[in-house]
Amino acid sequence: xxxxxxxxxxxxxxxxxxxxxxxxxxxxxxxxxxxxxxxxxxxxxxxxxxxxxxxxxxxxxxxxxxxxxxxxxxxxxxxxxxxxxxxxxxxxxxxxxxxxxxxxxxxxxxxxxxxxxxxxxxxxxxxxxxxxxxxxxxxxxxxxxxxxxxxxxxxxxxxxxxxxxxxxxxxxxxxxxxx
Numbered sequence: 001x002x003x004x005x006x007x008x009x010x011x012x013x014x015x016x017x018x019x020x021x022x023x024x025x026x027x028x029x030x031x032x033x034x035x036x037x038x039x040x041x042x043x044x045x046x047x048x049x050x051x052x053x054x055x056x057x058x059x060x061x062x063x064x065x066x067x068x069x070x071x072x073x074x075x076x077x078x079x080x081x082x083x084x085x086x087x088x089x090x091x092x093x094x095x096x097x098x099x100x101x102x103x104x105x106x107x108x109x110x111x112x113x114x115x116x117x118x119x120x121x122x123x124x125x126x127x128x129x130x131x132x133x134x135x136x137x138x139x140x141x142x143x144x145x146x147x148x149x150x151x152x153x154x155x156x157x158x159x160x161x162x163x164x165x166x167x168x169x170x171x172x173x174x175x176x177x178x179x
Contacts, residue, residue: 001153003055008153025052038116041123064129065139066095068169075166088169089176095131096177133177136170 001011014030021033022043032055035043044052068088074080098105102125110121134142143161150156 002149022046026050037128038110038114038120038124041120041127042116045117045120045123065134065142066091067143081168085169085172088172092133092173092176093179095133098125099131133173135174136165136167140165 001008014024016024016030016033018034018036018039021030021035022039024030025033025043026047040054044054046052068084068091070080070084075084102122106118106121106125110116110124111118114121140162147156147159147161151158
């Protein structure tokens, strides 16, 4: 809305669950929606002939991050924190494997497991780009930019996201990315 020069008062915002958005767009019940993969690729591939498209400048509107989130009590517990560190390492290695083995991932996950057409799986992988494992400073800056946009729109209150990151896991991810 900001890029189009619109204010929240210029539009009617509709709360929808992400899986509802493609059908509402296709039916003309909403003019725009926020989608994540694989919904982006499923919608744009399935409705391209009817004008479906991503906003050309929407990449600047997302952080590109996938976050592992856990309650403070879990992170504070040594045994559960160790399990989270193991999960963070496995997640990091998995993301990097996907980048290195895109065709195998499309076939195994999107086609065989999710029963999506290979065309959609390839579009999802292309849209997701190359996995990178940013450090705390980079990740926090990306997330803060998005948080500031949401706060400016009035969707949320002002928030300092740096307090939400546990930096103990930076070293775990960095080691996993190297190994």
